[in-house]
Amino acid sequence: MIPHVALGKLLTILSKDHPTLPKDPRTLLKTVTCVKTTELSGGVYHHSGIESGILSQFLVSPELQKLTSVSMQVNVDGLPLFKSSNAQFWPVLGLIEQYVCNVQQNKLPFVIGLYYWKKKPSSLHFLNPFVEEAQRLEAEGVLFERRALPFKISTFICDAPARALVRNVKGHWQMLQSIFSNHLSINTTWTGVGDKACFRDMFLKTIVQRAIRKNPATQDATDEAIQVNVTRYLKGASDREGGKRRRTAERDPQPTP
Numbered sequence: 001m002i003p004h005v006a007l008g009k010l011l012t013i014l015s016k017d018h019p020t021l022p023k024d025p026r027t028l029l030k031t032v033t034c035v036k037t038t039e040l041s042g043g044v045y046h047h048s049g050i051e052s053g054i055l056s057q058f059l060v061s062p063e064l065q066k067l068t069s070v071s072m073q074v075n076v077d078g079l080p081l082f083k084s085s086n087a088q089f090w091p092v093l094g095l096i097e098q099y100v101c102n103v104q105q106n107k108l109p110f111v112i113g114l115y116y117w118k119k120k121p122s123s124l125h126f127l128n129p130f131v132e133e134a135q136r137l138e139a140e141g142v143l144f145e146r147r148a149l150p151f152k153i154s155t156f157i158c159d160a161p162a163r164a165l166v167r168n169v170k171g172h173w174q175m176l177q178s179i180f181s182n183h184l185s186i187n188t189t190w191t192g193v194g195d196k197a198c199f200r201d202m203f204l205k206t207i208v209q210r211a212i213r214k215n216p217a218t219q220d221a222t223d224e225a226i227q228v229n230v231t232r233y234l235k236g237a238s239d240r241e242g243g244k245r246r247r248t249a250e251r252d253p254q255p256t257p
Contacts, residue, residue: 041126043117050133053094053110054142060108064096069150070142071097075109075157076127078120090115092130097154176233179208185237190227199230 002010007025015021022028037044054072058064072094079089092113115126134153141148180188184197192198199205209226212218 038129040128041115041117041121041123042119043115043121043126045113045115045126045129047113047129047133048111050094050112050130050137051142053112054096055144057096057108057110058144064098065144067098067149069152071152071154073097073155073157074112074153077158086118088117088120090121090126092127176208176230179204180233182237185234188234190231190234199234205230 004025007028008023011021011023011025011028015023035046037046039045050072054070075093075095076090079091081087081089091111092115093109094112095107095109113126113130115121137151138153142151143149176185188197188199190199192201208230209223212221212226
């Protein structure tokens with residue numbers, strides 16, 4: 001593949017002898033600049049498609065064209081766009097598992113869908129187009145060169161916040177947010193370092209453990225896992241008060257006009 005920057009420079013050189021050639025790589029490649037979006041989960045969502053993404057991978061990899069079935073990994077995660085706003089993407093990415101099994105192959109994930117708004121999705125409805133297509137492909141297979149290749153999703157790969165969203169469960173940090181005020185969090189650590197309160201010795205620790213284990217999705221959480229999540233939540237209290245933004249501003253000051 002030729003990067004757009006290199007292609008642009010090549011077109012500039014060639015245009016001297018071939019004036020009909022466009023100078024912009026996007027014009028040459030007929031890059032789509034307008035896509036269909038749907039209002040879902042409080043934001044806007046574009047569905048590129050699972051099958052179309054798989055077939056695009058087949059075009060660049062002769063090895064994949066030999067497959068007799070397709071197994072896919074899926075990743076869903078939030079992606080902040082700017083430091084100065086809450087605008088964020090939630091891409092749904094796919095990766096053909098055979099790429100992972102063969103270390104000699106370049107691992108090329110592809111975009112299945114893309115959600116955008118100024119906060120995280122308010123519900124899982126934005127995943128409906130993905131779920132409907134996945135169900136169809138599992139029933140009918142991926143059509144390639146008059147062959148219907150059996151299809152399955154092997155794994156969902158997400159970090160803790162995204163996993164909680166996809167599984168539609170309330171995460172540890174959300175539960176703690178309803179228990180602790182941020183002022184209390186700033187003045188509490190797991191072990192009570194310095195003059196801060198010790199969460200480990202609070203009866204509140206037992207309440208939190210019981211509440212987490214009542215959730216079917218986290219009923220097997222160990223004491224160690226709960227400690228890690230509580231410690232992380234308490235440690236992030238200053239960031240929720242704007243500390244991270246202040247540190248970023250101090251580290252990367254804006255140039256004065």
